[in-house]
Amino acid sequence: MTKSKKLEFRPDDYVVYPAHGVGQIISIEEQEVAGFALELFVITFEKDKMTLRVPTNKATEVGMRSLSSPDVIEQAMKTLKGKAxxxxxxxxxxxxxxxxxxNSGDLISIAEVVRDLHRTDDQREQSYSERQLYEAALERLTREVAAVSGNDEIAAAKQVDEVLTSRAA
Structure with missing residues (x-):
């Protein structure tokens, strides 16, 4: 394994893990598993009070990625403005x-879910499962927008909400 591949992610980096959203690498540790030395990223998901250990050589394979660029965030916002x-x-x-x-971890796909499931007050009520999916997608989107912009989640949620409500008007 080449050194450059190994150092794609570093401690303190924010990363996106497809099944869990935005987390922060707190350390890289060695652990022995079944007689093999494994190097692991230790990722914490503050909001979920969860810690995940991902083998460094499997990180990209499982779809772990760096935070989206501001361009991708902008594209996600444009996606939100689109018609459901x-x-x-x-x-x-x-x-x-x-x-x-x-769960793809792709921000544009997540924005599509938010856009397609968003309801304004005058639209029909959402079913429980629709609401669950909408909130999961909205939370993933908001957390990544917050992490990229360096703002808190409240500011990011307001930003996303403004885009959604401007679309409805």
């Missing part, structure tokens, strides 16, 4: 697709 695309498929099929998009 709701397929005529059964809810279970759509829910599965939304879940896959959220």
């Amino acid at each position: 695309k709701v397929k005529r498929a059964m809810w279970s099929r759509r829910a599965q697709e939304y879940e896959q998009k959220i």
